[in-house]
Amino acid sequence: MSKPAKSDLSSTAEDYVKAIWSAREWGGEPTSITALAERFGTTRATVSETIKRLTARGLVTHEPYKEIALTPTGELEALLMVRRHRLLETFLVTTLGYGWDEVHDEAESLEHAASTRMIDRIDDVLGHPDHDPHGDPIPSRDGVIRHPASAVSLAEAAPGDYCIVRISDSDSDRLVYFDEQGLLPRSPINVQSQDDRAGTTTVVTAHGNLVALAGDATRAIMLVPTPH
Amino acid sequence: MSKPAKSDLSSTAEDYVKAIWSAREWGGEPTSITALAERFGTTRATVSETIKRLTARGLVTHEPYKEIALTPTGELEALLMVRRHRLLETFLVTTLGYGWDEVHDEAESLEHAASTRMIDRIDDVLGHPDHDPHGDPIPSRDGVIRHPASAVSLAEAAPGDYCIVRISDSDSDRLVYFDEQGLLPRSPINVQSQDDRAGTTTVVTAHGNLVALAGDATRAIMLVPTPH
DNA sequence: CTCAAGAGTTAGCATCGGCTAACATTTGAG
DNA sequence: CTCAAATGTTAGCCGATGCTAACTCTTGAG
Ligand SMILES: [Mn+2]
Ligand SMILES: [Mn+2]
Ligand SMILES: [Mn+2]
Ligand SMILES: [Mn+2]
Numbered sequence: 001m002s003k004p005a006k007s008d009l010s011s012t013a014e015d016y017v018k019a020i021w022s023a024r025e026w027g028g029e030p031t032s033i034t035a036l037a038e039r040f041g042t043t044r045a046t047v048s049e050t051i052k053r054l055t056a057r058g059l060v061t062h063e064p065y066k067e068i069a070l071t072p073t074g075e076l077e078a079l080l081m082v083r084r085h086r087l088l089e090t091f092l093v094t095t096l097g098y099g100w101d102e103v104h105d106e107a108e109s110l111e112h113a114a115s116t117r118m119i120d121r122i123d124d125v126l127g128h129p130d131h132d133p134h135g136d137p138i139p140s141r142d143g144v145i146r147h148p149a150s151a152v153s154l155a156e157a158a159p160g161d162y163c164i165v166r167i168s169d170s171d172s173d174r175l176v177y178f179d180e181q182g183l184l185p186r187s188p189i190n191v192q193s194q195d196d197r198a199g200t201t202t203v204v205t206a207h208g209n210l211v212a213l214a215g216d217a218t219r220a221i222m223l224v225p226t227p228h
Numbered sequence: 229m230s231k232p233a234k235s236d237l238s239s240t241a242e243d244y245v246k247a248i249w250s251a252r253e254w255g256g257e258p259t260s261i262t263a264l265a266e267r268f269g270t271t272r273a274t275v276s277e278t279i280k281r282l283t284a285r286g287l288v289t290h291e292p293y294k295e296i297a298l299t300p301t302g303e304l305e306a307l308l309m310v311r312r313h314r315l316l317e318t319f320l321v322t323t324l325g326y327g328w329d330e331v332h333d334e335a336e337s338l339e340h341a342a343s344t345r346m347i348d349r350i351d352d353v354l355g356h357p358d359h360d361p362h363g364d365p366i367p368s369r370d371g372v373i374r375h376p377a378s379a380v381s382l383a384e385a386a387p388g389d390y391c392i393v394r395i396s397d398s399d400s401d402r403l404v405y406f407d408e409q410g411l412l413p414r415s416p417i418n419v420q421s422q423d424d425r426a427g428t429t430t431v432v433t434a435h436g437n438l439v440a441l442a443g444d445a446t447r448a449i450m451l452v453p454t455p456h
Numbered sequence: 457c458t459c460a461a462g463a464g465t466t467a468g469c470a471t472c473g474g475c476t477a478a479c480a481t482t483t484g485a486g
Numbered sequence: 487c488t489c490a491a492a493t494g495t496t497a498g499c500c501g502a503t504g505c506t507a508a509c510t511c512t513t514g515a516g
Binding site (some may be wrong): 239240270271273274277278281292293 | 471472473474475476477480482483
């Protein structure tokens with residue numbers, strides 16, 4: 001029913017460029033066909049075809065069996081989608097009383113439907129927030145984004161005092177657990193030890209809880225060192 | 229990217245059932261293939277095919293060249309979409325400072341993306357409003373809607389004093405004009421005369437303006453008589 | 457170094473929602 | 487009552503997004 005102009009992207013295309021961009025956001029590796037298929041719950045065949053179309057449209061660079069990357073155009077589109085997603089998440093929390101664990105899925109679909117006018121009004125009403133409820137920075141209207149320079153993931157942090165800057169919103173159950181433990185953006189956290197053999201990281205949370213985390217949970221949390 | 233369950237409708241299907249329902253809302257005739265094609269800016273062929281699919285899905289009843297109507301299932305879906313649309317419009321006006329002439333298009337796309345949870349939260353935040361910014365009643369969660377019993381369109385109103393209950397939001401320029409003239413839901417209005425030969429209706433608005441209206445403009449406004 | 461598992465691609469198919477062109481039916485002006 | 491215009495349908499096409507099955511390429515364990 002809507003009339004996508006020649007240059008307008010489908011929601012599928014928008015989700016793909018966003019996913020490709022997001023894979024690298026906090027120092028990650030480029031994504032892969034298989035990873036995208038898992039992310040979207042589709043088959044490798046479908047992803048391969050879709051990537052081919054996005055390449056033809058000038059949003060993505062990809063040669064068979066090689067790395068998937070964004071063109072400058074694709075990157076700008078991705079950043080604008082990230083902006084929409086994060087502003088919508090923030091809006092849902094502050095205006096409609098959503099919990100930080102409930103906003104991701106809702107924003108995932110609203111981001112394709114809200115007009116640019118609506119996104120900008122939300123930005124105004126919220127007073128131009130710097131980051132979303134998970135601590136992720138919000139790109140400006142023209143696609144500029146700034147990450148804390150010294151951020152490290154909990155998985156690779158040396159023992160010491162840190163401030164949590166960001167927690168991945170991809171798993172909502174995990175967010176509930178983190179919340180219970182006092183693991184929130186801007187909260188202080190003390191890294192006790194990394195046990196490489198067990199693959200666990202032991203931390204003291206803002207609640208004073210001693211917690212051992214492993215795997216994705218440690219990769220979901222980004223820290224900056226507390227100056228002492 | 230979303231996973232529409234077996235029974236989930238596409239946005240196209242949602243817009244169709246809503247349009248079929250809306251045609252009859254204020255005493256109108258059943259819609260037609262041609263009218264739907266105009267409404268959506270598509271061709272008759274496309275509408276004919278789509279109606280065939282909706283019939284196969286059990287949302288619509290239609291035999292070739294006959295009347296287009298909704299099944300009970302289709303009608304419930306339509307009412308739930310109308311609810312979403314009108315609650316979203318109301319929300320955009322009260323929370324994001326949209327004008328009543330700006331909300332329709334935005335709601336037209338958000339209605340397909342917002343979750344039921346979000347619609348219900350909006351309903352709560354707004355305090356369960358009875359009608360939208362255009363005076364259209366808002367169906368309940370289970371699809372019940374109530375229209376003023378004695379409503380007549382301005383096109384067929386006898387001279388006398390009335391209260392405007394509803395103004396069609398389908399033409400946003402017209403809404404701006406009505407606003408300027410003092411023609412708003414809940415405003416008093418005095419119908420002076422109907423000139424059948426000229427096809428015009430002359431009214432005195434809440435601003436005291438003497439205004440002559442014709443055609444769609446007179447069909448867009450619904451009135452209830454003021455008890456004297 | 458080899459070769460099988462894993463990753464990626466291709467072929468062939470389906471559905472949805474678009475289109476144009478041609479055809480069929482209905483209806484109302486005369 | 488007639489017939490042309492208006493209305494609706496069908497046929498045949500397309501692109502986007504999905505699928506399965508079968509194939510190819512890459513890579514790492516041994
Ligand atoms: Mn999305
Ligand atoms: Mn987030
Ligand atoms: Mn719509
Ligand atoms: Mn409305």
